[in-house]
Amino acid sequence: MTFLKSLQKVVTALATAVIVFSVVSFSGSGVATAKADTALPADTDSSLQLDAKAAIAVDANTGQILYAKNADQALPVASMSKLMTAYMVLQAIDNGKLKWDQKVTPGKAAQEVSQDTTLSNVPLKEGHSYTVRELYQATLIYSANGAAMALADAVGGTQKNFIDLARKEAKKMGLKDVELYTANGLANGEVKDGKYPGAADDAENKFSAKDMALLSQRLIKDYPEVLKTTKITRMKFNNGTDQTEMENWNWMLPGLAKAYSELPVDGLKTGTSDSAGACFAATVNKDGHRLITIVLGAKHDSQEDLSRFEETQKLMSYCYNNYTYASLAKGTTFKKTNALPVYHGKELDVKVSLATKTDVWLKSGVSKDQLSAKAVGNKKLYKKDGLQAPLKKGQKVGTLQIKAKDQPMYFLDGTDYLSADAQTTTEVKKANIFVIGWRAITSLF
Known part of the structure; x- marks a missing residue:
């Protein structure tokens, strides 16, 4: 027991030192950033001849x-x-x-x-x-x-x-x-x-x-x-x-x-x-x-x-x-959507899906299969560079920025994507102190 306690103290000290003095890198942290206005074209479709300014x-x-x-x-x-x-x-x-x-x-x-x-x-x-x-x-x-x-x-x-x-x-x-x-x-x-x-x-x-x-x-x-x-x-x-x-x-x-x-x-x-x-x-x-x-x-x-x-x-x-008006059900996932990083989780990232039903207008010839989405985490739920574990299944953790291939999108808020709440597809438990410590040690090398 004395040996285990001593080992635990060593691991904890090492983990703390690494966390304080080094940055653990997560691929695609997906923290929300400020929106940038997307300029509207002078005429989004010249085929529609409207007699108006x-x-x-x-x-x-x-x-x-x-x-x-x-x-x-x-x-x-x-x-x-x-x-x-x-x-x-x-x-x-x-x-x-x-x-x-x-x-x-x-x-x-x-x-x-x-x-x-x-x-x-x-x-x-x-x-x-x-x-x-x-x-x-x-x-x-x-x-x-x-x-x-x-x-x-x-x-x-x-x-x-x-x-x-x-x-x-x-x-x-x-x-x-x-x-x-x-x-x-x-x-x-x-x-x-x-x-x-x-x-x-x-x-x-x-x-x-x-x-x-x-x-x-x-x-x-x-x-x-x-x-x-x-x-x-x-x-x-x-x-x-x-x-x-x-x-x-x-x-x-x-x-x-x-x-x-x-x-x-x-x-x-x-x-x-x-x-x-x-x-x-x-x-x-x-x-x-x-x-x-x-x-x-x-x-x-x-x-x-x-x-x-x-x-x-x-x-x-x-x-x-x-x-056409396309409805996207709660739980919908999209191809090639990045997972969100998790801080001190048993797993280092978590996949996300739509948290609520949403809808999108698709131009003729564009299908729901052509939709893709980028996951962006809610920074209020972040610690360091990831969502803080533990996480529940179905927990709202950020947004999905949805776009369609071959169809430019514009919105009143100045973005070029449909923004919808994102939820976790699985639960993520917090890693124990030994796993956290081992990750801290290996990150040194």
């Missing part, structure tokens, strides 16, 4: 980009800006700062703008109060400019404070090509006394198609109840004396002028101005797989122009005709 189509769940045209170019978006206002209202309700039945008395600027019959509006009476819900519905369904400003006052206290809050929120979302001046998308000088101080009268809100898609994705993910409002085709607004018949400007909704009969379009928001042209953020759900499409700067000759809806339908049809 910019466009993008993305999967609402994963953020996979199926098509992009000038998607990083900041352009005027007019009333599509109201999606940010809607997000801020829903966030304030979620945080308890606002309530749906809370009464709001529109400020002077909001009330004045609401009386402009050349704009999309529900007329708000001076000194009269409206519920947050009524103003929210008017903003999303009828694109009411005065109502959007009244909501901005309710959220921020003033128009300026609201814009400052919205700018901070945009930054938190990771929106990079955004300019915000008004809550409704009108030019700064068009919102009367509500204009943003220090900015020119012709300053107007701008988004890139990519950032508008990211905002739309966040809105649907964080507050899916927004779709209950954006899919309403018609509703009446009571301004206290008269009623305004509101018809949704999204004419792709069922029963309206450009309804997409094959698929249930249920949102999101149009935008129109001389500088922005005809714009549209749309979303459609087919077999539980939701797409978001953005069209900016389509032809705009009159209020009755259908071009943005025609270009949107063309974009949606392109996605469904050129891609």
Whole structure:
């Protein structure tokens, strides 16, 4: 027993010395590193001739980009800006700062703008109060400019404070090509006394198609109840004396002028101005797989122009005709995926598989067999250069970066791979002190 104890002390001392004074090398440590943005091509598929300045189509769940045209170019978006206002209202309700039945008395600027019959509006009476819900519905369904400003006052206290809050929120979302001046998308000088101080009268809100898609994705993910409002085709607004018949400007909704009969379009928001042209953020759900499409700067000759809806339908049809939706089950493994290193494990590495079901859009002619994945470990679980043993079977230990052969991939987060949680395929017990010591000794030589 005395000899064994002495041997154990020697082995432990040697192991400690080697660990402190040398680096044990593991092949392919796979520790997570900072993401690098992958630049989008100016046009991901020139065969699709869209008559618009910019466009993008993305999967609402994963953020996979199926098509992009000038998607990083900041352009005027007019009333599509109201999606940010809607997000801020829903966030304030979620945080308890606002309530749906809370009464709001529109400020002077909001009330004045609401009386402009050349704009999309529900007329708000001076000194009269409206519920947050009524103003929210008017903003999303009828694109009411005065109502959007009244909501901005309710959220921020003033128009300026609201814009400052919205700018901070945009930054938190990771929106990079955004300019915000008004809550409704009108030019700064068009919102009367509500204009943003220090900015020119012709300053107007701008988004890139990519950032508008990211905002739309966040809105649907964080507050899916927004779709209950954006899919309403018609509703009446009571301004206290008269009623305004509101018809949704999204004419792709069922029963309206450009309804997409094959698929249930249920949102999101149009935008129109001389500088922005005809714009549209749309979303459609087919077999539980939701797409978001953005069209900016389509032809705009009159209020009755259908071009943005025609270009949107063309974009949606392109996605469904050129891609298949592939589901990847939990436990799926991929060819040539690197194992992750294990620190002081009985085994020195562990293989991984998908920890949760995920999905990917594959171009026609590309199959799931052509998918490959790189395993990247969660550095929070690492000690030295490996995952710290012991590890359970099925334990989440990092991510898989999934790519497809012969199909470039692009995502809203700037990566060129589908990121999914990775789990261990087997358990790994911790090695005993003799094994650890022996490895330390052999590593010296």
